[in-house]
Amino acid sequence: MERGRVQRSFRLVTDLCFPKFPRPQVSRSRGSYLNVGCGRLWIVRDYFANDVGYRTEPFVEFDNRDQVQDAANIMATQAASDVESYRK
Numbered sequence: 001m002e003r004g005r006v007q008r009s010f011r012l013v014t015d016l017c018f019p020k021f022p023r024p025q026v027s028r029s030r031g032s033y034l035n036v037g038c039g040r041l042w043i044v045r046d047y048f049a050n051d052v053g054y055r056t057e058p059f060v061e062f063d064n065r066d067q068v069q070d071a072a073n074i075m076a077t078q079a080a081s082d083v084e085s086y087r088k
Contacts, residue, residue: 016041017053017086019079021072024059031061034075036082056082 017038024031034057037050057078062068 015039015052015086016048017083019076019083021075029059029061030063031059032071032075033057033059034079036079036086038083038086052086053082 015038017036020035020037021032022035024033033055035050035054036056037053039048040051043051057075060071060075062071
């Protein structure tokens with residue numbers, strides 16, 4: 001292979017985006033929120049922080065397993081969409 005013909009492509013990862021599905025800490029409700037955020041990896045910290053984003057969906061209460069599965073699928077789809085929008 002010729003030296004000039006080799007093409008390399010890479011994407012420097014500078015942000016880490018991820019969804020979280022936290023439960024309410026105070027109430028005894030069964031359910032979850034959807035938080036999606038990105039942290040800047042070039043900022044040196046002893047902890048992880050979201051520099052962009054936070055809660056993207058309001059609290060969803062679950063009463064049974066079917067509701068959990070339905071809500072989780074909806075929230076996961078929304079989380080994937082939110083992460084993609086932050087990457088642009």
